[in-house]
Amino acid sequence: xxxxVQPNDSTEQKIFDAAHEVFIQKGMDGAKMQEIADRAGINxxxxxxxxxxxEKLYEMVARAIISxxxxxxxxxxxxxxxxxxxxxxxxxxxxxxISRNPYIPIFVISEMNKHPDRFIENVLPKExxxxxxxxxxxxxxVDAGRIRSIKPQHLLVNMVSLCIFPFxxxxxxxxxxxxxxxxxxxFLEERETEVVRFIMASLKPD
Amino acid sequence: xxxxVQPNDSTEQKIFDAAHEVFIQKGMDGAKMQEIADRAGINxxxxxxxxxxxEKLYEMVARAIISxxxxxxxxxxxxxxxxxxxxxxxxxxxxxxISRNPYIPIFVISEMNKHPDRFIENVLPKExxxxxxxxxxxxxxVDAGRIRSIKPQHLLVNMVSLCIFPFxxxxxxxxxxxxxxxxxxxFLEERETEVVRFIMASLKPD
DNA sequence: ACCGGCATTAACCATTTGGTTAAACCATGA
DNA sequence: TCATGGTTTAACCAAATGGTTAATGCCGGT
Numbered sequence: 001x002x003x004x005v006q007p008n009d010s011t012e013q014k015i016f017d018a019a020h021e022v023f024i025q026k027g028m029d030g031a032k033m034q035e036i037a038d039r040a041g042i043n044x045x046x047x048x049x050x051x052x053x054x055e056k057l058y059e060m061v062a063r064a065i066i067s068x069x070x071x072x073x074x075x076x077x078x079x080x081x082x083x084x085x086x087x088x089x090x091x092x093x094x095x096x097x098i099s100r101n102p103y104i105p106i107f108v109i110s111e112m113n114k115h116p117d118r119f120i121e122n123v124l125p126k127e128x129x130x131x132x133x134x135x136x137x138x139x140x141x142v143d144a145g146r147i148r149s150i151k152p153q154h155l156l157v158n159m160v161s162l163c164i165f166p167f168x169x170x171x172x173x174x175x176x177x178x179x180x181x182x183x184x185x186x187f188l189e190e191r192e193t194e195v196v197r198f199i200m201a202s203l204k205p206d
Numbered sequence: 207x208x209x210x211v212q213p214n215d216s217t218e219q220k221i222f223d224a225a226h227e228v229f230i231q232k233g234m235d236g237a238k239m240q241e242i243a244d245r246a247g248i249n250x251x252x253x254x255x256x257x258x259x260x261e262k263l264y265e266m267v268a269r270a271i272i273s274x275x276x277x278x279x280x281x282x283x284x285x286x287x288x289x290x291x292x293x294x295x296x297x298x299x300x301x302x303x304i305s306r307n308p309y310i311p312i313f314v315i316s317e318m319n320k321h322p323d324r325f326i327e328n329v330l331p332k333e334x335x336x337x338x339x340x341x342x343x344x345x346x347x348v349d350a351g352r353i354r355s356i357k358p359q360h361l362l363v364n365m366v367s368l369c370i371f372p373f374x375x376x377x378x379x380x381x382x383x384x385x386x387x388x389x390x391x392x393f394l395e396e397r398e399t400e401v402v403r404f405i406m407a408s409l410k411p412d
Numbered sequence: 413a414c415c416g417g418c419a420t421t422a423a424c425c426a427t428t429t430g431g432t433t434a435a436a437c438c439a440t441g442a
Numbered sequence: 443t444c445a446t447g448g449t450t451t452a453a454c455c456a457a458a459t460g461g462t463t464a465a466t467g468c469c470g471g472t
Contacts, residue, residue: 011419011420025320026235026320027233027235027316027320029232029233029235029236030235030320032458032459032460033459033460033461034458034459034460042420042421043420043421043422044421044460044461045420045421045422045461045462045463046419046420046421047460047461048460048461048462049419049420052461053460053461054459054460054461073382105375106315106316106319108378109312109315109316109374109375109378110233110312110315110316110319112377112378113312113316113377114231114232114233114236116377120381124381128381128382129382130382130384131382131383148407150400150403150404151396151400153383153385153393154393154396154397154400154404156383157371157372157379157383158368158400158401158404160371160375161367161368161370161371161372161375162364162367162368164367164371164375165363165366165367165370165371165374166363166367168315168371168374169311169315169366169367169370171318171319171322171326172314172315172318173363175326175330175334176279176334176335176336176337177337177359177362177363178336179359187359187360190357190360191360194356194357194360194364195364197356198356198360198364198408199408201354201407201408201409201410202404202405202407202408203407204407204410217449217450238428238429238430239429239430239431240428240429240430248450248451249450249451249452250430250431250451251431251432251433251450251451251452252449252450252451253430253431254430254431254432255449255450258431259430259431260429260430260431
């Protein structure tokens with residue numbers, strides 16, 4: 001269940017891993033230093049010895065979480081591919097990333113919502129990849145009539161929505177759609193194929 | 207900014223409204239009874255006079271939030287319409303609901319994620335609308351070849367994802383896509399048209 | 413053997429937090 | 443007018459929480 005960035009038995013790392021687990025699951029407000037200490041199997045004072053405060057510890061963990069998602073996004077936005085291929089790759093790697101770290105989007109969304117200032121100032125990196133090149137590429141395809149007319153921004157948001165949301169809303173979906181844990185798993189596994197098909201079908205020129 | 211269910215100056219209502227604001231914005235963990243009391247302009251002891259505990263107060267507020275979304279969903283799942291019309295109506299009313307109450311999905315998602323047991327046992331109503339009829343309708347359309355082949359569950363999840371996610375991820379999207387507050391507003395206003403078009407285009411039989 | 417310095421802990425501290433209590437307030441009806 | 447019942451408050455309490463301190467453990471180098 002834990003997801004240490006690098007397996008490492010040092011006390012510092014044990015603390016970081018424990019903090020990672022706790023912050024991910026409970027967020028800044030719900031996380032308690034005592035619980036982190038307990039999970040790391042050490043004294044509470046050690047937390048402050050290695051990381052000065054809850055705030056600092058949180059920031060390190062949050063940055064680590066964010067930076068696990070960034071390479072995939074950067075990759076998608078920077079590599080050159082025909083549009084269809086690019087979409088396919090994005091959906092593939094993005095769903096793959098989120099399947100393996102389903103807590104990332106929920107964490108980002110809820111923390112960013114509760115403490116936007118802290119998150120933007122102290123957690124998000126200064127340089128975040130910009131989607132301008134992708135937008136240009138989509139616009140070219142539209143202009144050339146190879147896909148139907150759509151605003152690039154909407155296409156991007158649609159892609160991201162279709163990939164992320166089901167994982168974010170998993171508990172709610174399970175109840176509404178009425179699936180057991182196993183059905184849910186297969187359902188989410190089908191998503192990759194389904195999402196690609198859904199987007200491609202929608203983009204076919206009229 | 208506040209959103210009292212029914213304007214009413216009674217102390218009880220003032221407390222409820224204040225609690226609504228605070229819980230919505232900070233969730234169970236981040237909300238403090240003192241802040242609720244302050245916003246309601248009353249003594250902290252009064253909170254416990256009207257609502258026995260933080261837990262109880264939270265449950266009432268959370269139930270109220272949930273029940274604001276339910277009628278729209280129930281309506282969509284129960285009324286009879288041709289599929290295309292149904293989708294149009296769903297997107298319209300759903301996006302409308304969320305535009306006016308953008309905090310609902312974030313609240314539900316993050317609270318349900320942090321305290322699934324409490325939420326499922328004490329907040330969610332026993333009877334939640336089931337989408338079986340909708341699934342059947344989609345399947346009929348597929349069988350009749352009037353839309354391309356797609357699993358009804360995926361279609362529903364896609365619809366919901368496209369409607370909700372942009373509102374949920376607004377702060378993140380703003381940064382990634384690089385929009386200012388005004389651009390974001392127009393962008394979200396375009397969503398209704400865009401989402402309907404996106405879904406319809408995708409469903410056209412091959 | 414022992415020194416010096418990092419690692420670790422128990423005990424402690426101040427503040428915050430959810431919750432309680434007993435007294436005061438205030439309107440209403442007898 | 444005053445008794446009564448619901449309403450509101452100041453003061454208080456115990457537990458939890460983030461953080462500190464001073465002492466101890468421990469290990470490598472001399």
